[in-house]
Every structure is written in C-alpha cells, then in structure tokens.
Amino acid sequence: MTISRRSLFKAGIAASAAFSLPSVVRAQTAATDARTVRLVKTGVPSVFDPVLTTSQDTTDHAAAIYDTLFALDSKFIPQPQMVAKWGVSDDRKTYTFELRAGLGWHDGNPVTAADCVASIRRWSQIRPEGQFMMTRVQDISKKDERTFAIVLNERLGLLPNFLAHPLYIMREKDAEKHGTEAVTTNIGSGPFKFNESAARPGDSLTYERNDKYLPRREPVDGLAGAKIVKVDRVILQNIRDPQTAVAALQAGEIDYYEVPPADLFPAIASDPNLELQILYKYGQDFFLRINTLQKPFDNVKARQALLHLVDQQAFLQVLSSDPKYTNIVTSFFGSGNPATNDENTKWFKKGGGPEKAKQLFKEAGYAGEKVVILQPTDWSDGSNTSQILADALRKIGINSELAPSDWGGVSARRAKKGPIEDGGWSIFITSDSDFNRGQPLTANHLAMNGEKAWYGWPHSEEYEALRAKWAEVETVDERNSLARKMQAIAWDYVPEVLLGQYTAPIARSKTLTGLIGMPDIVPLWNIEKA
Numbered sequence: 331m332t333i334s335r336r337s338l339f340k341a342g343i344a345a346s347a348a349f350s351l352p353s354v355v356r357a358q359t360a361a362t363d364a365r366t367v368r369l370v371k372t373g374v375p376s377v378f379d380p381v382l383t384t385s386q387d388t389t390d391h392a393a394a395i396y397d398t399l400f401a402l403d404s405k406f407i408p409q410p411q412m413v414a415k416w417g418v419s420d421d422r423k424t425y426t427f428e429l430r431a432g433l434g435w436h437d438g439n440p441v442t443a444a445d446c447v448a449s450i451r452r453w454s455q456i457r458p459e460g461q462f463m464m465t466r467v468q469d470i471s472k473k474d475e476r477t478f479a480i481v482l483n484e485r486l487g488l489l490p491n492f493l494a495h496p497l498y499i500m501r502e503k504d505a506e507k508h509g510t511e512a513v514t515t516n517i518g519s520g521p522f523k524f525n526e527s528a529a530r531p532g533d534s535l536t537y538e539r540n541d542k543y544l545p546r547r548e549p550v551d552g553l554a555g556a557k558i559v560k561v562d563r564v565i566l567q568n569i570r571d572p573q574t575a576v577a578a579l580q581a582g583e584i585d586y587y588e589v590p591p592a593d594l595f596p597a598i599a600s601d602p603n604l605e606l607q608i609l610y611k612y613g614q615d616f617f618l619r620i621n622t623l624q625k626p627f628d629n630v631k632a633r634q635a636l637l638h639l640v641d642q643q644a645f646l647q648v649l650s651s652d653p654k655y656t657n658i659v660t661s662f663f664g665s666g667n668p669a670t671n672d673e674n675t676k677w678f679k680k681g682g683g684p685e686k687a688k689q690l691f692k693e694a695g696y697a698g699e700k701v702v703i704l705q706p707t708d709w710s711d712g713s714n715t716s717q718i719l720a721d722a723l724r725k726i727g728i729n730s731e732l733a734p735s736d737w738g739g740v741s742a743r744r745a746k747k748g749p750i751e752d753g754g755w756s757i758f759i760t761s762d763s764d765f766n767r768g769q770p771l772t773a774n775h776l777a778m779n780g781e782k783a784w785y786g787w788p789h790s791e792e793y794e795a796l797r798a799k800w801a802e803v804e805t806v807d808e809r810n811s812l813a814r815k816m817q818a819i820a821w822d823y824v825p826e827v828l829l830g831q832y833t834a835p836i837a838r839s840k841t842l843t844g845l846i847g848m849p850d851i852v853p854l855w856n857i858e859k860a
Contacts, residue, residue: 376738395518400494404552408494443478448505455509613833633824635690641682667768669813704758763849788825
C-alpha cells in the first residue's frame, strides 16, 4: 500500500496524539468533498468477480456496479429488483420473468433477457443454491428481449429466494465465461460505475454515480427498493494499520472505517465527531475452514481434534474485550436462527480440551506434517485469531506455520487443492453472518458436495441428501428436524470449527448517514454526507 507523506507524518509522529486532537483543529485539516465519501473496509478487492469468490470486499464491489433480479428486504423476504413482474404456472414448474424497462449497461447497451439467462447459468456452476436449482431445471431460455423463463422438472418454491442471495447480472459476453474463469471487465448496470482510470490496485478504488441508473419507485427496504445514489463518488481506500485508519477518521480524511479493533473503541467513542454503529444486528460467526483433501485433515479424527482444541472464549477475547459484543456458538447453524439446535454438541467444553485434541491427533496417525494457516495481515481480526490458533496447535505438538499475506492472497491461495509443498494450505479463518449460517441451501460453506463444495471441499452424501430435502419441506418444524440430523453429521465430519460470534461495530463520521444495515453487504447507495 502507498501512504501519503501527510499520513505517514500523522501516523509516525502523532499516532497517539491524534486520538486527542481538539475537534476544531481536526475540522480545519479535513478537506473531503461533501459529495465524495471515503471508506476503509476489510480490504480493496484484488478479485472483482462475485461468482469466482465470496469475499466481502468483492461482494461489496459487485453490489455497487451490478444489479440483481431480486433483493432481500429488511425482513429477508425476496422482492423484485431488475424484474418488473413475474409469474408461475399452475403446476408451479414454469417461472416467467419480465425485466423493467430502461435497464442499461454502463457501456450504453440495453440489458436483455439473454444477459440474465447467461448470468444464471454461470452463477449456477459455482453457487450451492444454483447447483441445487439446476438439479431441478429443465430449461432456462429467453422469450423476448425483456422476458425469460425457468422451467423446472420438480417444484421449487424457494426459487425467488435463490435468485436473491444474490445473483449479480452480467453482460452475456462476460457471463459466457465459465464460473472458474474470472470476469475482469467491471461493466455492470448498477447504481455505480467503476472508474478504471482512477483505480490504484492494492491502494484505492473509485466508484462514480451512474447518472443513467433508473431506481425502483418503492422506498428503500434492506437491499430492496430504490437504489438512490446521494453522492457523486465513493473512494475505497486501503489503510492496513488500525491506528493510522482511526487517525485518518478523526482528521476527516476518511468517513468510514469498517473494522476498528476493539482496543480503539474507547478512543472512537470519546470523539464527539465519530460514532460506533452496529450494522449487522445478527452478528458475524467466526470459523476456521479445514482442507479435507490434504494431510493431516484428510483424516476425520484430526478434524475432530480441532473441535476440542478451540477455546472460543480465548478467541472472542481477542475479537473484543467487551463481552456485550461476543457470544459462544455451538450449533452448526449459528445462534440466532430457527435452525439453531444442540444436537451432537457434547464435544463443547469451556476452555477447550487440548489433551483430548492431542489424543485425537495421535489416533489420526499424525506424523509431524506441516499445518499451514493462511493469515490475512490486512484484516486484524483474522490475523490475530490465526496467531492464536497456530500457538494452540504448537502447544500440543503440531507443526503449525503461519502463511501471512493480504486477504487477496488468502483468497487466491485457498482455491488451491494441492499439497502444502505445491502451494496448498491447511486452515484459514473467516466469518459469515449468523443469518447466513441458517441458510443451508444458499450459504456456500454449508454444502458438503465434495469437488463442488466451497474451499476445503468436504464430502458427505448423507448430509447432502438431507440438505436437498430442505427445499421440499414446507414447515419450520420440518426444517428444524432436518437441521438436527444435518448437524449431527456435520459435527462428526467437521468441515469447519466455530470460534464464536462477534457483533462488530463500524466507526463513522457523524456527517455520514444513511448506511443500510444488512448482513454480508455494505451498500454504497442511500448514504449521504452533510
């Protein structure tokens, strides 16, 4: 990352003093245009294709420049977005969708039904809900320039939900690429345009208001309704050092800092010009993802050892010293979902069980194989928890090693299925919204379909058979029963291990308002700056 001399001066000479600068002095240093918003988020995306990766920085990028057929409202009910009207046949097997008039690509061409058909097909190659949907699809076809249809072999009442989780519509010529081949053109039909000429890879990205975007007439409601852009420009900056980021926020050089570390909460809260705000009321569930294809975790007992090794309270203490922001999670489906249950959770022990973990590694035949943990250095929560995990493994005699890189490096390396000596990996830490953990057909890491599964590639036909039934049952009680059976299998197989739940506040200038609080996405529309 390139830092200006001004920022270096502030960070190097007055990093601690910056937290106590009088607000009048800070106001005099602020030179930010009222029509330009500057954000520091989890990182600047290095991969721009939301089908290729589910990293939040990529998803936020996609939400800005692309549009979706449907979107979830604040009650998580799918509402039409690009779709003007839609209907389903009497036998519930044919869905017909008509696009809104006036939708156009940033290159000036109109959005067509053919774009939608190609985008759905590409998305379904990678996304678990898309893969499941295609097992019931007979045909997806264009009817006219604004109309397309999805014909099913079997009923699928959750189809609109699948299309809203979300499916970003791309130009047909981009969506013709396979889902594993990156789309790099960044031309969408959404409320923002990506400014290619202003992009500084690894440093900053710039988004300009799309003057030709036609928002819906309904009021904004979650991710649904009118996507009205109230600023001219949004600049995403990459400031890796937390103190430098908070100093920039206090000085008015940025307007929003997404991941302030807990030890800086008091400095932020005491500043009359700043505010800590919880956007994701459902919180984020942190978990470590395991590569089930390579030693030692191709052995189930080695994976089970991690269940016993993890002391959630130790990890949560690093995420936040204030217990009001944290919560223990033992259910595979999170702590605040209808699917949450206590099936097969007797492994949980307060403080963890290192001796049991050591025993299980021995039973797995562990012979000193290197365990490589991908450490995201530009995400403090992920970096710190990775270090705790590495230390816990070393204490029980496991040859653990950190592989530091920015999040872009983690995203690239975790896609490699080969052994460590060929650039592979063993574990990485990430998080997902608690809401998403209760969605086994749409949360990609809740699939266990082997080579088609998310990074780590777990495989359980028994679990997948139950997951397939999720779309068939109609009542909450029936889904709860399925969830218990699925959880029993999951905690025996162990595709991932939960580290606890953290409801992290963002930090923002009080002049920045209109942020939409939804899990997994921070929309750039609706925000405004006094």
